[in-house]
Amino acid sequence: MGKKRLIFLLAITMVLVVVLSACSSKEGSDKASSASDTGETTISLWVLNDQAAYLKPILESFQKDNPTIHVEATYYGTDPLKESLKVAASSKTLPTMWFTWGGSLGAFYPENGLTMDLTETAASHKWSDIYNSAALDMVKYDNKTSGIPFHVASLGMFYPKELYAKLNLNPPTSFAEFEQQMGKIKESGITPLAVGGKGGWDVMRLTEQLLEHFAGPELHDKLNALEASWADPAVEKSFEKLKEWSDKNYFEKGFITLDPLEAETPLYQKERAYALTGPWIDTNISGAGNAPDSFGVFKFPNDQPKVRMSSFTEMFQISGSADGKEQEAAVKLGEYITGPDIVNKYIDQYGAPALKEFTFSKQSPHTSEMAGMIGDGSFLISDQALPQAVVQKLFEAQDAVVLGEWTPAQAGQEIQKAVETYKSGN
Amino acid sequence: MKIKYWKPWTFVLPALVAYLIVIVAPSLYTLRLSFFSWNGIAADKKFVGIKNYTYLLTEDAVFRVALRNNILWMAGSLTVIIGLGLMFALLLNRRLKGRSVFRSIFYFPYVLSGIIVALMWTWLYHPTKGFFNVILQQIGLSQLTHPWLADPKTALAAVFVAAVWQGVGLPMVLFLAGLQSIPRDCYEAAIIDGAKPRQSFRYITIPLLSETFVVVFATTLVNAMKVYDIIYGMTAGGPAQSTQVLSSWMYYQTFKFNNIGVGSAISWVLVLITMIIIIPYVYYTNKKSHL
Structure with a gap:
């Protein structure tokens, strides 16, 4: 009889341990972020599947150039990305940086205070010399820069x-x-x-x-x-x-x-x-x-x-709740992906960049033609x-x-x- | 004595805890959310009572279309899918040459994802190059060619045909399993008593399949109420919202319009409809089987 009672108590204890351990994810994540104390930073990035062809090599070269920053990229379809971002936003589990569209689609995150305010970064890093003015205007909400311009089409x-x-x-x-x-x-x-x-x-x-x-x-x-x-x-x-x-x-x-x-x-x-x-x-x-x-x-x-012409922008937004080191690394990554060197290297697959100046691709002759039309x-x-x-x-x-x-x-x-x-x- | 009382609970407890955490708690949380106006993020949720439900029932025209479509879909599934599943099971339960191959062929579409089925059938229904319209043209019936998915009068039915093609395999397999568990003696005794095949079916097959019917009815009903991917893949709810169903409209309200309260209310309407039908059915069949 005593043995059976012991087995019963053990079973209950095990179930409780499993349930409580499932509830302790915050503590777990705190331990994961402690890696940053060693000088290394891990940032999560959510992007689209159809960007993988050029983003994968870009991310590899970024990590080679920045060995202390690890990028964990997740690739989604269009609707799954929108859906996952909404779920993550409501459960406070947004990645460090994510791809999004401009206008009412991208505005949801800054409107709800979920993005890093990049206004000072834009000024100190002289984004106005790098990105075209239309792109910079389209990533602003309430006069605050809320994203790193990626594409303008x-x-x-x-x-x-x-x-x-x-x-x-x-x-x-x-x-x-x-x-x-x-x-x-x-x-x-x-x-x-x-x-x-x-x-x-x-x-x-x-x-x-x-x-x-x-x-x-x-x-x-x-x-x-x-x-x-x-x-x-x-x-x-x-x-x-x-x-x-x-x-x-x-x-x-x-x-x-x-x-x-x-x-x-x-x-x-x-x-x-x-x-x-x-x-x-x-x-x-x-x-x-x-x-x-x-x-x-x-x-x-x-x-x-x-x-x-009808136009739209695409951008990278950075989580406002990520710690300073992660935000700094994300800004570095965003500027790397959208910067002139990388854009010119991958221009054949890149689409229409948000830059002021870039090398036009022979494989995409209309990119340059249309950039001239938007005057x-x-x-x-x-x-x-x-x-x-x-x-x-x-x-x-x-x-x-x-x-x-x-x-x-x-x-x-x-x-x-x-x-x-x-x-x-x- | 005490241990005797608690012992069954120790076996049930792990599954019960998982069920409470994964199913019951989120469902109750969703019910709570359905009484609030909330965008999913803002710190303050505004309590609105039953306003989300009254909005759906009195102001949201798309919700009414979605509700009607779900009811049509459910009625079609419970008759056509279960009927065809039973028919195929009866046919393939006979000693036919190659019946294993046929069983696999009829079951195969069920293992495909809804999106794959949607892609295939979208092509079959293509207004100009699709299989159905091309066949109609080639046999001289061009007047019957039709943009099947682009006409609100035929769009839902066209998607439903694709869903039947995909879904009939599951009830067929369940009925086959049920049929094989019926002892041959019953049929042999019926033959000796002079029963005709139709009477054997009515008085032996159907009553002895009652347990299987409960499972098939419940799974078909639940699948019909939560239908989403095949509709999203084939029409995205169009044309003019004519093929929206409750699940797809819940997705739009929740993830596109950030109306978490309204989305939650739709999900609870779904739950209530399912419960209203399934609980009396299961109760009645259980009671009948224990008479």
């Missing part, structure tokens, strides 16, 4: 030069001319626009340029800042035009749920005329066996005196400019208008309702 209309030559066309200089060209291309048996509606963001690129055309830059900026009503006639006209293009079959049949990348693929084979996208398309064109310079690019002709200014891409709940309503409105479930006027009203719901909750 703008969107232009890409077209196959061969198709244009065959139809005797030149890049359009006005909205009317662009529409005429789409009509001509459709008559020749080619679907003009390579757009995939799944996820909403690819159609949004056209919608926001239609807004720029019909609303003008001032109202467009106010709409994005939620300072003007979306039930405006200019918004209605934009949706009317989207519906008109859909009804004229300027998009592929069933485009509304096509994956954007899948929808873009026929463009590489010259089976579509236009894609509103960024210079990273060069890599896709090369991958499909074509020369990137066989494609041209022009700014979406929105008929404004200064033709603004007239840009507006922040809608899915970063607007709160995410409003973005989702915008995507729903696009689909509903194209499918004839909402009128263009109703689309504007529904978005405005979402804006008001968002405002009332904040």
Whole structure:
């Protein structure tokens, strides 16, 4: 009887030990960070899978140059990264440094006091001499620098030069001319626009340029800042035009749920005329066996005196709760990854860097061309400019208008309702 | 006497502790969160009572679409997936040549991840180059070609067909195991008594599969209520939110819009619906089997 009681007590004790040890992770992490007392620092970094090709060798060379800093990189898909960051933020387990997008996506972390304020670092390290001013502006929240600029990209209309030559066309200089060209291309048996509606963001690129055309830059900026009503006639006209293009079959049949990348693929084979996208398309064109310079690019002709392009930024943010030594190491790593030496070395795979000056890649000729095009200014891409709940309503409105479930006027009203719901909750 | 009382608890305790920590505690915490307005980070959570629930039921049109879709999905799963699973199990329980191969073929889709299935079926449904529309064109039925995933009227059904293809293997395997545990004597006695195959099925197979039905019903119901990856992969909830389900809308509310309270409320609506159906069913079948 006594033996059985002993076994029972041992079992209970073991369960309690397991439970209590699971609750003692903080103490465990304190022990792990004590490695910093030996002069070594370990920093965790969360980035995207599709950046691994160039980030892996960059991280290796960084650690060679900085043997006392260990970088533990974790690679995620786009949505898993967003999700993991939110979970980590709410459980106070954010990595030392992470990749994120600008606008409303990246603003969540500084708005909630989770990021390191890099304003002083930016001034003392003279970032204004290194990064372009648009990039530096886009990583600021409440006038504080909250991220290390990584990429800045703008969107232009890409077209196959061969198709244009065959139809005797030149890049359009006005909205009317662009529409005429789409009509001509459709008559020749080619679907003009390579757009995939799944996820909403690819159609949004056209919608926001239609807004720029019909609303003008001032109202467009106010709409994005939620300072003007979306039930405006200019918004209605934009949706009317989207519906008109859909009804004229300027998009592929069933485009509304096509994956954007899948929808873009026929463009590489010259089976579509236009894609509103960024210079990273060069890599896709090369991958499909074509020369990137066989494609041209022009700014979406929105008929404004200064033709603004949609643009967005990507950055590295650093945890505000990491200790000073880890933050210092993270800044060093961020500046290393985004600095001119590394950018120029990996420019073929790097994308559009946020630097003032860099060596242009022959494999990505449009990066330099588009960097020159942005001189007239840009507006922040809608899915970063607007709160995410409003973005989702915008995507729903696009689909509903194209499918004839909402009128263009109703689309504007529904978005405005979402804006008001968002405002009332904040 | 005391030890006799406590002994079973010592065996159950480790699993019970794990269950309480991993399932019960987070669920109750989520229930608590559903009464707050919170972005997941801010130090202050604002208590709003049942406002998140009333918002969902009275103001959130997408929630109502998602709820309707979940109910349709659940009804379809409980009839089509269980029905087909039972049918395949009955067929493959017979002495057929190559039945092991067929069992593997029918079970194989179940081991694939939802995203892989979503990718495959998205291609099959491609509006211009997809298998279904190309076949329809080639047999002269081009008027029946359709953008299956792009039309709100057909999108959910199209995704459901893919889910049936993937999901039918699990009930089939469970029913097969149940069928093989039924003694042959029962059928032989029924034949001697002059029972027809249909009567054997009605009065022997179905009653003796009742335990299996409980497991199949519960797993199919739970899988139907938590459906997410195949919908996210094939339509991302579109077009125009027409294929949103509760799990996907919970994801959007929680991780995209930072409305932790609303997301938590959706998850508890899911739990409640599942409980309302599953508890009476399990109670009834258990009671019946112990009569």
